[in-house]
Amino acid sequence: MPDQKREAHPLGPPPEEQHWVDTAAELAREFAGTAAAYDESTLVPRENLEMLHASGLDAALLPKRLGGQGLSYRSYGEIVRLVSAGCPATACIWVMHIGAGVGLAEMSEPEVGRFYADELIAGRRFANALSEPTGGNLFLLPQQHAQPAPGGFRLSGSKRFTSGCEIADHFLVNVLVDGVPTFFGVEAGESIRYLPIGDTMGMRANGSRLVEFSGTLLREDRRCPPPSGPRPNHIGSGIAFLSLGIADAAVAALVAHARGRTIPTTGEPLSAMQWLRFDLATVHSQLEAAAMYARHMSWLADQNDPGFNSATLRAKVLSNQVAIDAAQLALKAGGGSGFLSTSPIQRILRDAYAGWVMAYSVEVCRDSIGDELFGSS
Ligand SMILES: Cc1cc2nc3c(=O)[nH]c(=O)nc-3n(C[C@H](O)[C@H](O)[C@H](O)COP(=O)(O)OP(=O)(O)OC[C@H]3O[C@@H](n4cnc5c(N)ncnc54)[C@H](O)[C@@H]3O)c2cc1C
Incomplete structure (x- = not known):
């Protein structure tokens, strides 16, 4: 008898990771049941994000050397697709959370990278404060300058459309240091305010706000070194x-x-x-x-x-x-x-x-x- 078992598609999730995709499919079915209510209320679907974390998916996306499972981008893509079919606002905040959390763990100096990986594993939340009001599409080419200060630099300025900012513990921020775009990890705190920008037309529960930094310290030890080469990313x-x-x-x-x-x-x-x-x-x-x-x-x-x-x-x-x-x-x-x-x-x-x-x-x-x-x- 010929083997009737279907081979995994070479561009799809590797078979040993299929259980993560199945987990996401199950969660997505649940998220679909509340997507309309979150859309109407515009409340951030925190419960969904906590369920994703509790399932182990956040940690699994970290590289193995940082305590994760180095889940492939092929599986990650399928997982985002499933979650988005259930509740796009949940998927949008999650993509930004994983992009910032795994990104900071990978881009920072080794000891700081370990810190961010542990924070992600512990369930702390991450967000990207990259787009600026003057030109959101230039999110990798910031126009705001950080001013030198004891212990690092200070940032006064705003970032716009930061998904899930009000529940974030850490931000991935980019600014100009001596004219060069530079990433920093920044902790939420009193110098950061969240200003409403009006309800969005779609993905209404993605919690986008104007994030205002008032003399926020960008710690030198939380500064990401320049990239050593091309590196894919989860955003x-x-x-x-x-x-x-x-x-x-x-x-x-x-x-x-x-x-x-x-x-x-x-x-x-x-x-x-x-x-x-x-x-x-x-x-x-x-x-x-x-x-x-x-x-x-x-x-x-x-x-x-x-x-x-x-x-x-x-x-x-x-x-x-x-x-x-x-x-x-x-x-x-x-x-x-x-x-x-x-x-x-x-x-x-x-x-x-x-x-x-x-x-x-x-x-x-x-x-x-x-x-x-x-x-x-
Ligand atoms: C649901 C949602 C979630 C988001 N989440 C985040 C987040 O978590 N973190 C974050 O940092 N940002 C986030 N953003 C911000 C998003 O990246 C910006 O809103 C987006 O880049 C648009 O920026 P803008 O309003 O300045 O548009 P503009 O750049 O002003 O664009 C206006 C128009 O000009 C066109 N245009 C602009 N530049 C060019 C060009 N060079 N060539 C041709 N056409 C051009 C655009 O296509 C558009 O049609 C989010 C946005 C949305 C909608």
Whole structure:
């Protein structure tokens, strides 16, 4: 008898890590039950984030030398996608938390890196305070200067759209030191205030605020040394999967609605309409293609291949677009029902636009890809 067991896909999660993906799938099902309520209240889904931590996923993403399991980027991407399909705001804060926490553990001097790894394992929360009000897309090219001070530098200025800032214990911050962009780990404290920036249209529970630093000490020993070479990261690799999860949710909502809705003139379900069958087939094929490319990007990250950065741009463009296309089609299929606040479709459509805005925006990604192809003008 030939072995009927399906081989793991080479670009998918390694078989020995599948149980982590299964854990995320289970949690995501639970998160889906409260996503609408969090969207309405705009409260940060702290409970969901604590469940992710309690499952061991936060720690598993740390490298083995820092007490983690060195979970692959391939598994991480699938996990983000599943969580995002359940509750995009939870997934967004989690991507930023893992990006800052694992990032600080890996980028800091060894002893400080160990400290941050232990903090992540202990359940402390991390956030990225990178985007500035004057140009959020330039989040790796800050315009704010840190002033030399005893013990390090002082920062007075603001960062905008910091997901999950009010529950954060630590921030990853970047500033100019002698004109050079430099990362620091900064502890939450009295010199940091959180100012409302108004409710967001989508991902309403992601807790974005204006984070105001007033003479905050950036400790010299918490300064990250310059990178020694290209290094993948969990923000760049995670954002495409946030959008893929939203696209999955859109397709699921569309299918559920179209199967249950009867068209009175034909007496058939909406799912029998050829226009919808064709459009869904097209959008789903685009989703499969975007997902396959995002998996390729994760595979490059696992190889620490320098092509990773360029692949993140393409993965982001493809996945942000398909999330919006799938959500728009779901709204079309949903008709009046999908337009109601009681329908998941309207929330999914609002959430779908967030990926497009998040740095690098699709326009910025396209511009960089254009530079690659034409050479910068
Ligand atoms: C849900 C959500 C969560 C976020 N979480 C975080 C977080 O945790 N931490 C954090 O630091 N930031 C976070 N952000 C911030 C996010 O990265 C910025 O909002 C984003 O970069 C947009 O910045 P901006 O408002 O300054 O837009 P701008 O940069 O002003 O962009 C305005 C328009 O100009 C276009 N544009 C800008 N520059 C160029 C260019 N060079 N070429 C072509 N077009 C260009 C853009 O595409 C856009 O259409 C989050 C944002 C969202 C929506």
